[in-house]
Amino acid sequence: MASNVQNNIPLPFISRRSAVLGQHYMVASTQPLASQAGVRILEQGGNAADAAVAVAAALGVTEPFSTGLGGDCFCLFY
Secondary structure, X not given: OOEOOXXXXXXXXXXXXXXXXXXXXXXXOOOHHHXXXXXXXXXXXXXXXXXXXXXXXXXXXXXXXXXXXXOOOOOOOO
């Protein structure tokens, strides 16, 4: 069984990936430059929706073969 790195708490599933924790925000994408665009938006006071739009726009430039401005953006925003 996989474990949480910080508290060594057993996780209810087996995973090959490490647990990642953040205190303020987290941005993830397939391209580091696109993720950095989202981080910059958050650091400048933007919200998660602003960061998602920035990441999607950056992915349109860094991965034009995978996504574009008219591509999919699935989001649950509460």
